[in-house]
Amino acid sequence: MAPTPAPDHSLVDLPAGRLRGTTDGGVTVFRAVPYAAPPVGDLRWRPAQPHPGWSGTRDATTDGPSVPQLYIEGGDPVLGGHGAPPFDEDSLTLNVWTPSVDDGRRPVLVWIHGGGFVSGSGSMQNYSGATFARDGDLVVVTINYRIGPLGYLYTGPEEGNPEGAGNPWLSDQLAALRWVVAHIASFGGDPENVTVAGQSGGALSTAALAGLPETQGLIKRVILQSPPFGLDLPDPDAYLERTSAYLELAGVKNVAELRELPWPVLIGAAGGLFARTSRWGHWPTPFLPVIDGITLTRHPVEALSQGAATGIDVMIGWTREEANFGFALDPGYANADQEQVTARIAETFGAEAAPEVYSAYERTRPGAGPAEVLMDLITDELFRIPAVRLAEARAESGRPVWAYQFDLPTPAHDGRLGAAHCLELPFVFANFDQWAHAPFVSGLDPVVRDGLARTMHQAWIAFARTGDPNHAAMPTWDPYRVDTRTTMRFDSVVTALADLAGDSRRLHERVASDPRS
Numbered sequence: 001m002a003p004t005p006a007p008d009h010s011l012v013d014l015p016a017g018r019l020r021g022t023t024d025g026g027v028t029v030f031r032a033v034p035y036a037a038p039p040v041g042d043l044r045w046r047p048a049q050p051h052p053g054w055s056g057t058r059d060a061t062t063d064g065p066s067v068p069q070l071y072i073e074g075g076d077p078v079l080g081g082h083g084a085p086p087f088d089e090d091s092l093t094l095n096v097w098t099p100s101v102d103d104g105r106r107p108v109l110v111w112i113h114g115g116g117f118v119s120g121s122g123s124m125q126n127y128s129g130a131t132f133a134r135d136g137d138l139v140v141v142t143i144n145y146r147i148g149p150l151g152y153l154y155t156g157p158e159e160g161n162p163e164g165a166g167n168p169w170l171s172d173q174l175a176a177l178r179w180v181v182a183h184i185a186s187f188g189g190d191p192e193n194v195t196v197a198g199q200s201g202g203a204l205s206t207a208a209l210a211g212l213p214e215t216q217g218l219i220k221r222v223i224l225q226s227p228p229f230g231l232d233l234p235d236p237d238a239y240l241e242r243t244s245a246y247l248e249l250a251g252v253k254n255v256a257e258l259r260e261l262p263w264p265v266l267i268g269a270a271g272g273l274f275a276r277t278s279r280w281g282h283w284p285t286p287f288l289p290v291i292d293g294i295t296l297t298r299h300p301v302e303a304l305s306q307g308a309a310t311g312i313d314v315m316i317g318w319t320r321e322e323a324n325f326g327f328a329l330d331p332g333y334a335n336a337d338q339e340q341v342t343a344r345i346a347e348t349f350g351a352e353a354a355p356e357v358y359s360a361y362e363r364t365r366p367g368a369g370p371a372e373v374l375m376d377l378i379t380d381e382l383f384r385i386p387a388v389r390l391a392e393a394r395a396e397s398g399r400p401v402w403a404y405q406f407d408l409p410t411p412a413h414d415g416r417l418g419a420a421h422c423l424e425l426p427f428v429f430a431n432f433d434q435w436a437h438a439p440f441v442s443g444l445d446p447v448v449r450d451g452l453a454r455t456m457h458q459a460w461i462a463f464a465r466t467g468d469p470n471h472a473a474m475p476t477w478d479p480y481r482v483d484t485r486t487t488m489r490f491d492s493v494v495t496a497l498a499d500l501a502g503d504s505r506r507l508h509e510r511v512a513s514d515p516r517s
Contacts, residue, residue, distance in 0.1 A: 009023065009028055009100060009101040009102070010022060010023055010028055010101070011057070011101075012030065012101055012186050012187060013186070014183055014186060015053070016034070016051055016052075016053035016054065017053050017054040017055065017056070017057075017058055018056070018057045018058065019033060019057070019058050019060045020057050020058070020059055020060055020061065021060045021061060021096075022061040024130075025130065025134065026099065026134060027097050027098070027099060027130045027133045027134050028097070028098050028099075028100070028101055029095065029096065029097045029098075029129075029130070030060040030095065030096045030187070031060050031061060031062055031063050031064065031093075031095045031123065032060060032062065032063055032064025032093040032095070032123070033058075033060055033093055033094050033095065033096065034051040034054075034092065034093050035048075035051065035092060035093065035094050035143070035175055035176045035179040036048035036049060036050065036051055036092040036172060036175045036176075036179075037049040037050060037051050037052065037092070038089060038090035038091075038092065039089060039092060039146060039150070039168065039172075040089045040090060042160070042259075044089070044150070044259055045150070045153065045155050045161075045168055045255075045259075046160070046161070046168070047165070047168065047171040048092060048168070048171045048172045048174070048175035051092075063085070063095075063123040064088075064091060064093050064123070064144075065085065065086040065087055065088035065090070065091045066085045066086070066087055066088075066091055066121035066123060066144060067087070067089075067091045067121065067144050067145070067146055067147050067148075067150065067151070068087040068088070068089060068091075068148070068150060068263045068264070068266070068267050069087065069115075069118060069119045069120075069147055069148050069267065070118060070119065070148065070267055070270060070271060071087075075437065077329055077413070077439060078325055078329070078417065078420070078422070078438070078439060078440045079422065079437075079438050079439075079440065080437040080438045080439050085121060085123070087263075089150065089263050091144050092144060092145070092146075092172055092175075092176075093122075093143075093144050094122060094141055094142065094143040094144065094176055094179070094180075095122055095123060095129070095141065095142045095143075096129075096139065096140070096141050096184075096187050097128070097129035097130055097132070097133040097139070097140040097141075098133060098139045098140075098187045098188045098189065099133050099134070099137055099138075099139075099188065100188050101186070101187055101188055102188050103185070103188070104188040104189075105185065105188070105189065105190035105193075106137055106138055106139050106188055106189050106190060107136075107137075107138050107139070107189075107190060107193045107194075107195065107464050107465045108138065108139045108140075108141065108180060108184050108189040108190060108191070108193060108194045108195065108464075109129070109132055109136075109138050109139070109140045109141070109195050109197060109464045110140075110141045110142075110143070110176070110177065110180055110194060110195065110196045110197070111127055111129065111140065111141065111142045111143075111197055111198065111202075112143060112145075112173060112196065112197070112198035112202035112203075112205045112206055113127055113142070113143075113198070113199070113202050114198065114199045114200030114201040114202040114203065114226075114422075115147065115200070115201055115202075116200070116201055116283075116284070116285065117147060117148070117151070117152050117169075117201045117285065117287045117288060117289075118147055118148045118152075118270065118286065118287055119147065119148075120147065120201075120202075121144055122142035122143045122144045122145075123142070123144070125434045126425065126426070126429070126431070126434050126435060126438075127142050127429065128429070128431060128434055129141070129142060130431075131429055131430045131431050131457065132429070132457075132460075132461065132464075135430070135457065135458070135461060136458075136461030136464065136465065138461065138464055138465070139184060139187055139188055139189035139190075141176075141180055141184070143172075143173065143176045144172075145169050145172035145173050145176065145205075146168045146169050146172055147169065147287075148266075148267065148270050148287055149246065149266045149267070149269070149270050149287065150168070150263065150266065151168050151169035151172070151287075152167075152168075152169060152287035152288060152289065152290075153243060153246060153287060154166040154234075154236060154239040154240065154242075154243055154290040154292070155243065155255045155258075156236060156240055156243065156255070158255055158256070159256075163294055164236060164292060164294070165292060165294040165295050166236070166239075166290040166292040166294075166295060166296075167289055167290060167292065167295045167296055169205065169289070170205070170208055170209070170212075170289070170295055170296060171295065173205055173208075173209055174209065174212065174214060174215070177194075177196070177209060177215060177218055177219070178218070180194060181194065181218050192220070193220050194218065194219055194220055195219075195220060195221045195222065195223065195463070195464040196209060196210065196219050196221075196222050196223075197222065197223035197224075197225070197460070197464075198223070198224070198225065198227075199225035199226055199422070199424075199425060200225070200226050200227070200228060200421065200422070201228065202225075203223075203224040203225050203226060203227035203228075204227050204228055204229065204231075204289070204300055206222050206223070206224055206227075207222070207224055207227055207229075207300035207301060207303070207304055208289065208296060208300040208303075210222050210300075210303075210304065210308070210309040210312055211300050211303030211304055211308040211309055216309075216311070217311075219309070219312055220312065220313070220467070221312055221313035221314070221315075221463065221464070221467050222309075222312055222313075222314055222315070223315045223316075223460065223463065223464075224314065224315065224316040224317070224387070225317060225424065225425075225428070226317070226318050226319060226322060226383055226421055226422075226424075227300075227301070227316070227383070227386075227387065228283070228382050228383060229299075229300070229301040229382075229383070229386030229387060229390065230381045230382035230383065230385070230386045231283075231285060231288065231382065233288055233289050233290065233291050233296075233299055234288060234290055234291070235290070235291050235292075235293075236290060236291075236292055236293075239288070239290045242273070242276075242277065242286075243255075245273060245276050245277075246269060246270075246273050249269040249272040249273060249276070250265060250266065250269035251265075251269075270286060270287070273286035273287070274286045280332075280340075280344065281333075281340075281341075281344035281347075281374060281378070282378075283323070283326060283378065283382060284326075301386055301389075301390055304390055304393075304394070305389065305390050305393035305394070306393075307397070310397075310399060313400050313401075313463070313467040314390075314391075314394060314399070314400070314401040314402070315401070315402045315403075315404070315463055315469060316387050316390060316391055316401060316402070316403055316404075317387070317403060317404035317405060317406065317424075317488075318379070318383045318384050318387050318404075318405055318406070319383075319405070319406040319407075319419045319420060319421055319422075319423055319424055320379075320405055320406065320407045320409075320418065320419040321375060321376075321379060321409075321417070321418035321419050321420055322378075322379040322382065322383045322384070322420065322421040323374075323375040323376070323377075323378035323379045323382070323383075323421070324375050324379075324416065324417045324418045324419075324420040324421070325417065325420040325421035325422060325423075326421070327371070327374065327375050327378065328371070328375065328413070328416040328417055328418070328420070329413060329416065329417075333371055333374060333375075334371050334416075335371070336370045336371050336374055337370055338358065338370045340370065340374075341358065341370040341371075341373050341374045341377075342354045342355060342358050344374060344377070345357050345358055345377060348377075348381060349511050353511050356511075357377075357507065357511060358373060360507050361373040361376050361377060361507075364376070364503045364504070364507075376504075380504045380508065383421075384405075384501055384504055385501075385504060385505065385508050387403070388403070388501050388504075388505055391403045391480040391485075392480075392482055392485075394480075395479070395480050395481050395482050396482055400467070400479050401479060401480050402463070402469055402477060402479055402480060402488070403480040403485075403486070403487045403488070404487060404488040404489070404490060405487055405488070405489050405490070405500050405501065406419055406423065406424040406427075406490045406491075407419050407489050407490060407491040408423070408427075408444075408448070408452060408490065408491050408492060410423055410440050410441065410442075410443065410444060411442075411443035411444070412439050412440045412441070412442050412443055413439070413440075417440055420440065422440070423440060423441075424456070424490070426438075426441055426453070427449075427452055427453045427456045427457070427490070428456050428457060428460055429457070430453040430454065430456075430457035432449065432450075432453070445492075448492045452490060452491075452492070452494070454473065455473060455474045455490070455494055456490055458471045458473060458474075459471060459474060459477070459488075469488075474488075474494055475488075475494060475495060475496050476496060477496055478496065484498050484499075485498055485499040485500075485501075485502070486498060487499070487500035487501065
């Protein structure tokens with residue numbers, strides 16, 4: 001009698017069809033798995049729709065195309081280049097890494113990439129889930145979702161969308177999450193133990209998902225890395241002014257004509273919107289989520305602060321010098337003078353309070369010049385202060401939240417970047433080999449780098465598995481409470497500190513309560 005053949009763990013059968021993945025280093029990966037129908041033709045700017053499926057066995061061994069986006073030839077001086085991936089609107093796909101295709105019901109980590117709402121991909125090598133699957137026995141999912149004009153342009157009421165629902169990006173992410181809950185058991189995952197994590201725009205997305213009534217019970221916990229909660233998100237009327245400028249740049253009169261354009265024209269027009277919407281001393285955001293009152297009824301940070309997602313565990317953090325990422329290497333900011341920066345401060349705090357605020361920032365960083373004051377202000381406004389306020393709101397309500405600050409500076413670019421936005425990512429994923437193209441990781445001491453990466457990587461694994469980031473190789477990390485404000489500082493020495501953001505927090509609280517401001 002012939003022996004029973006061993007099961008092929010690179011095959012998975014789903015209602016949509018069969019998938020064939022590949023196994024490497026003890027981890028099986030399935031790439032470019034469709035979770036929604038191609039958003040083309042009449043489905044452009046429409047909510048994600050179910051994928052019709054496929055016949056036979058779908059090859060899931062190679063990456064698919066990324067969502068169309070602006071591409072910087074040669075990369076940028078911080079993150080470097082990744083090689084131009086193929087782009088196509090038919091790219092609503094996800095990738096799954098698993099230790100084994102079985103009935104193991106492992107914790108699931110869903111990663112939502114950032115990129116300023118205009119760039120990024122779930123298939124970028126930086127976000128490979130292999131390390132989390134191998135080191136943490138997790139099933140990891142990364143997703144593509146519509147970005148730039150295809151995901152964030154608000155088109156307003158039109159035929160087929162009379163209410164004017166926006167935010168196709170959120171529809172995509174919700175469809176991907178539902179796909180995970182419905183199918184991840186086939187990949188060895190536990191649909192009842194799902195952590196959603198994201199960085200930057202992906203962290204804002206994660207918060208938005210967690211605050212939706214439709215996702216209650218689908219998400220167990222969230223990790224919010226550098227969410228730009230300080231962004232002012234427009235309502236439909238305000239956004240339609242931006243849409244009008246975009247239509248002009250695209251050379252059309254209305255959205256109906258816009259639908260007929262090929263995606264390269266849409267992406268080309270997006271470049272012009274950067275210039276139209278840029279303001280000195282502000283992070284450039286030509287495309288944003290819209291508070292349309294339908295798909296998104298309030299700012300995600302308001303939802304989480306005011307009682308949404310009560311049953312979800314939260315980890316939230318920021319880097320010490322977030323804004324250095326976009327400003328430190330730009331001569332227009334590096335050479336800023338005190339008058340310019342004081343005027344920028346006045347936009348937030350008022351002209352009377354601005355000189356005092358400038359002096360307060362100078363005192364918190366001895367030797368800081370105008371550029372450093374400006375970047376610290378932007379870091380606080382956009383990232384640190386809104387994150388602290390969310391941590392405090394959840395702590396006051398008795399809901400668990402863990403806070404961290406990433407402090408390890410990079411020596412790249414003569415140290416001007418400091419502990420910049422995105423710098424924590426290779427430490428979280430513990431995959432520096434996948435970041436060799438990124439100038440901002442060059443020059444890091446390998447002993448310090450690898451030790452900190454092990455600590456952070458294992459903390460993220462522990463949180464995804466249990467909702468508690470503590471593990472044996474790090475100091476005790478207590479939840480953030482209003483009486484202690486415990487914040488874990490990730491630096492060459494990892495330390496839990498009380499009220500690490502205290503200087504900034506007290507300044508913003510004091511000036512905000514001053515009737516003169």
